[in-house]
Amino acid sequence: MDETVAEFIKRTILKIPLNELTTILKAWDFLSENQLQTVNFRQRKESVVQHLIHLCEEKRASLNDAALLDIIYTQFHQHQKVWDVFQMSKGPGEDVDLFDMKQFKNSFKKILQRALKNVTVSFRETEENAVWIRIAWGTQYTKPNQYKPTYVVYYSQTPYAFKSSSTLRRNTPLLGQALTIASKHHQIVKMDLRSRYLDSLKAIVFKQYNQTFETHNSTTPLQERSLGLDINMDSRIIHENIVEKERVQRITQETFGDYPQPQLEFAQYKLETKFKSDLNGSILAEREEPLRCLIKFSSPHLLEALKSLAPAALFSRIQKLLCYSASHSQGTQDLSSYVPLYTRC
Amino acid sequence: MEQANPLRPDGESKGGVLAHLERLENQMSRSRKQSEEPQSVQAQERVLGTKIQKLRHLRDDLKAAVRHRRGSVKACIANVEPNRTVEVNEQEALEEKLENVKAVLQAYHFTGLSGKLTSRGVCVCINTAFEGNLLDSYFVDLVIQKPLRIHHHSVPVFIPLEEIAAKYLQTNIQHFLFSLCEYLNAYSGRKYQADRLQSDFAALLTGPLQRNPLCNLLSFTYKLDPGGQSFPFCARLLYKDLTATLPTDVTVTCQGGEALSTSWEEQRASHETLFCTKPLHQVFASFARREKLDMSLVS
Numbered sequence: 001m002d003e004t005v006a007e008f009i010k011r012t013i014l015k016i017p018l019n020e021l022t023t024i025l026k027a028w029d030f031l032s033e034n035q036l037q038t039v040n041f042r043q044r045k046e047s048v049v050q051h052l053i054h055l056c057e058e059k060r061a062s063l064n065d066a067a068l069l070d071i072i073y074t075q076f077h078q079h080q081k082v083w084d085v086f087q088m089s090k091g092p093g094e095d096v097d098l099f100d101m102k103q104f105k106n107s108f109k110k111i112l113q114r115a116l117k118n119v120t121v122s123f124r125e126t127e128e129n130a131v132w133i134r135i136a137w138g139t140q141y142t143k144p145n146q147y148k149p150t151y152v153v154y155y156s157q158t159p160y161a162f163k164s165s166s167t168l169r170r171n172t173p174l175l176g177q178a179l180t181i182a183s184k185h186h187q188i189v190k191m192d193l194r195s196r197y198l199d200s201l202k203a204i205v206f207k208q209y210n211q212t213f214e215t216h217n218s219t220t221p222l223q224e225r226s227l228g229l230d231i232n233m234d235s236r237i238i239h240e241n242i243v244e245k246e247r248v249q250r251i252t253q254e255t256f257g258d259y260p261q262p263q264l265e266f267a268q269y270k271l272e273t274k275f276k277s278d279l280n281g282s283i284l285a286e287r288e289e290p291l292r293c294l295i296k297f298s299s300p301h302l303l304e305a306l307k308s309l310a311p312a313a314l315f316s317r318i319q320k321l322l323c324y325s326a327s328h329s330q331g332t333q334d335l336s337s338y339v340p341l342y343t344r345c
Numbered sequence: 346m347e348q349a350n351p352l353r354p355d356g357e358s359k360g361g362v363l364a365h366l367e368r369l370e371n372q373m374s375r376s377r378k379q380s381e382e383p384q385s386v387q388a389q390e391r392v393l394g395t396k397i398q399k400l401r402h403l404r405d406d407l408k409a410a411v412r413h414r415r416g417s418v419k420a421c422i423a424n425v426e427p428n429r430t431v432e433v434n435e436q437e438a439l440e441e442k443l444e445n446v447k448a449v450l451q452a453y454h455f456t457g458l459s460g461k462l463t464s465r466g467v468c469v470c471i472n473t474a475f476e477g478n479l480l481d482s483y484f485v486d487l488v489i490q491k492p493l494r495i496h497h498h499s500v501p502v503f504i505p506l507e508e509i510a511a512k513y514l515q516t517n518i519q520h521f522l523f524s525l526c527e528y529l530n531a532y533s534g535r536k537y538q539a540d541r542l543q544s545d546f547a548a549l550l551t552g553p554l555q556r557n558p559l560c561n562l563l564s565f566t567y568k569l570d571p572g573g574q575s576f577p578f579c580a581r582l583l584y585k586d587l588t589a590t591l592p593t594d595v596t597v598t599c600q601g602g603e604a605l606s607t608s609w610e611e612q613r614a615s616h617e618t619l620f621c622t623k624p625l626h627q628v629f630a631s632f633a634r635r636e637k638l639d640m641s642l643v644s
Contacts, residue, residue, distance in 0.1 A: 096585050097503075099557040100564070129503075129558040157503040157558045206502040213484035213499065214461050214468045216450040 001057045008146050009056055009066045012073055013049050020076060021048070027072050030065050031055050067122035067146075071134045074151055074164075075124075078198050081151065081164040085193040085201055086176065088159040088185035097184065099156045101125065107182035108133070115174055120144045130155045137171050153198065154179065160205050161188075162198060200262035210259045252307060261303035269295045455479070458526055465489065465496065471526050473533035475590065476624070480533040485525070493518065503558045504528050505587075527588040534590035534624075535560035541626035549629060549636075551577045561587060563625070566600060569612075569632055570639075576600055578613065582620060595620040 016024055018041065025036060035055045041048055056065075074081070109121045118138025125131050133152040138144035151164040152175065161179055163172075176188040195201050203209040272290040299305040453459035460469045466489035473480045485506075486496040492515055500506045506525065513521035539560050542550070548571050555564040561584035568577045576599050583594040597617045599609060619628045 096561065096587055097559070098562045098583055098585070099559075100562055101555065101557065155502070155558075160502075207497065208499075208502075210497045211499055213470070213486060214463050215470060215484075216447070216453075216459075216461055 001061055002063070004146075005061060005063050005066050006053055006057065008063075009061060009069065010049060010053055011147070012066065012070050013052055014045070016073060018045060018048075024069075024072055024076060025052075028065075028069050030061065030069070031059065035059075063120060063146075064122055067120060067134055067136070067149075068124060070146075070149065071122060071124045071132050071151070074134075075126075075132060079196045082194060082196055083153075083162045083198055083201055084165055085191040085205060086161045086163060086179070086188050087191050087205075088161070088180055088183065088188045090159075090184070091186045094184075097157050099183070101131065101156065104156070104182050105131075108178050111178040111181055112174065115178075116140070116171075118142065118144050120146065120149075128155075129157070135171075135175065137168055150175065152179065154183065155202075155206075156183070158206070159185065162201060165194070195264055197263040200264060203262045204264075209262050210257045212257070212259060256303070256307045261301070261307060264302045265300065266296060266298035267302055268297075271295055454482075457530070458522060469522060471522075471529050473526075473530045475530070475534035475537045478537065480537055483529055500525070500529070501532075501558070504532060531586075531588045531590050532559060535584060538590070538625040539563060542629060545626065546629040546633065549632060559584075559587065561585070563592075567629075567632075570636060576609070578616060580616070580620060582625070590624065592621060 013021070021041060022036070025031060031052070035058075039048060039051050039055070043051075105123050112119050112121055112135065116138065117140055120134075120136040120138075122134045123131055124134075131154050133154065134149050135152070136144035136146045136149040148166065148168060150166045150168070150171070152161055153163075154161040163175070180186065180188045191205075193201060193204065271293045273293070274290050275287065297306075450459075454470070454472045455474075457472050457474065458469065459472070460467045462468075463486065466487045468484060468486045471483045471485070473482070483498070483500050485498040485500065488494050488496045495506075495510060495514075498506065504525075505528070509521060509524050509528070513524060539554065539556050542565070543554050546567075549567050549569070551566045551568055553565075556562070563582040564580070566577045566579050568575060579598045579600055581596045582592040584591075585593040595617045597613050597620070599613060616628075619631070623631075
């Protein structure tokens with residue numbers, strides 16, 4: 001086994017936390033059950049790693065096997081990377097997409113290898129019709145750097161692919177080209193959508209975020225949610241509040257639905273707006289040109305945070321702000337078409 | 346002047362008088378008591394007597410009331426019972442009607458296309474089926490506005506929903522729904538055939554079944570006699586028509602690659618025709634039957 005391969009496997013296994021080690025090794029399926037049973041996983045991590053490397057050497061692990069282990073590690077730790085979304089399109093009147101996985105893999109690999117002599121390409125298919133592609137980049141003169149690979153998750157027979165953000169930007173056009181040609185599309189465009197959570201990106205882009213539908217079988221009565229009112233308050237105040245709170249709750253439910261929101265961490269809007277002023281002769285109101293601003297919302301879970309704003313009675317202000325931004329914004333069209341608030345405005 | 350008692354001396358007469366007085370007093374009090382006692386006792390007796398009479402009256406009244414009640418209740422029951430049975434019958438009839446309606450609504454699933462009105466519009470349910478087997482259901486929630494739009498749906502992403510919507514949704518919603526039904530039913534049918542092949546006829550396959558999300562390209566190798574010496578066949582099925590459950594192009598080759606005897610060539614050609622005309626799992630079912638027949642003939 002090559003020294004570089006051994007080093008690579010060692011560093012990969014060192015990254016894996018001990019409690020996940022057996023699961024990942026089983027998923028890798030490179031070392032047999034018998035071999036795994038000879039390892040004492042309760043030792044210090046260094047000893048475990050040594051033993052595993054020894055077993056891999058016995059079985060003569062190749063670079064491909066090592067790359068596969070790396071893919072599996074990344075699949076378990078998806079959230080450590082930030083994922084960009086790319087959308088491909090076909091020309092008009094294209095034939096029906098008869099996707100052949102073998103053909104795709106061969107084509108993809110060939111295109112990259114023809115352009116860059118030194119590149120390692122590995123594939124791993126998953127059950128949801130997705131293929132994980134790992135690319136380690138080299139140049140004409142240097143070997144591929146196995147420690148800074150790019151990952152692409154492509155959902156076959158869809159126009160969407162997710163790519164891990166990496167610092168090596170210069171290879172992105174080539175990667176896009178390879179993906180487009182191998183999947184028989186014409187064009188590829190980067191969407192203004194980015195997140196650590198692949199599942200959420202998938203839900204947004206495939207429009208799978210709301211999967212509850214009304215049928216005649218489901219007789220779910222309207223749940224009476226407690227509005228959290230203080231019963232010691234004057235009942236007249238409570239009555240006034242109830243009307244308003246119910247309205248807010250209804251609008252929140254219509255906008256956001258009852259399902260768990262996809263996890264987004266920030267949303268950015270370009271806003272062009274004119275300034276309105278009550279006073280006559282305000283400097284800002286007299287400007288001919290609209291003001292251009294950039295608004296950024298950020299939160300560990302942005303959509304849930306927005307959803308909880310409504311009961312906190314900040315709803316109307318946010319709605320007004322977002323109404324303006326939706327009508328005037330020029331960026332992030334995809335996000336604004338997703339978040340229902342904006343389409344309602 | 347004191348009159349001296351000639352019979353007793355003074356001291357004795359004093360004691361005598363006082364004692365006598367005392368005796369007389371005692372007598373008097375005793376006799377008063379005796380005369381009072383029968384009076385109080387009598388008064389008490391009278392009081393108790395009246396009480397007893399009152400209680401007796403009360404008892405008699407209550408007894409009478411109980412008797413009366415019993416009589417009237419019996420009369421009531423005799424009157425009321427027919428009413429109660431009527432109520433029960435009505436309730437049963439309503440329940441039966443409700444069950445019927447529910448059953449009819451469920452039966453709509455078997456028509457393949459059903460819907461439910463929602464607050465915004467309608468939620469259409471497409472129930473797919475193939476060869477009499479009910480398969481997956483898909484939903485499309487439509488908002489009735491100008492323009493008509495899809496609120497959310499459960500159609501898989503590789504079905505060209507946007508294309509179909511762009512063509513028909515605004516102009517001819519019937520066509521939109523029927524076209525979508527066609528695509529979804531065909532997809533379900535193809536998926537069903539591929540699933541059946543993988544699960545029921547794995548013994549005849551010599552390698553894994555290659556398939557894609559739309560199930561419109563299937564590639565597999567199979568042998569007619571699993572244990573035998575014959576060469577495996579390679580089949581490649583293309584379904585270019587996404588609204589069909591039978592392939593448009595079929596290529597069957599022999600893995601051996603050498604020149605085939607005429608019998609093998611005939612077999613190969615016949616297989617190609619079979620795959621083009623019959624559903625995949627049925628073709629394999631006929632292979633399996635033939636195999637059994639051959640085996641039984643040989644043994």
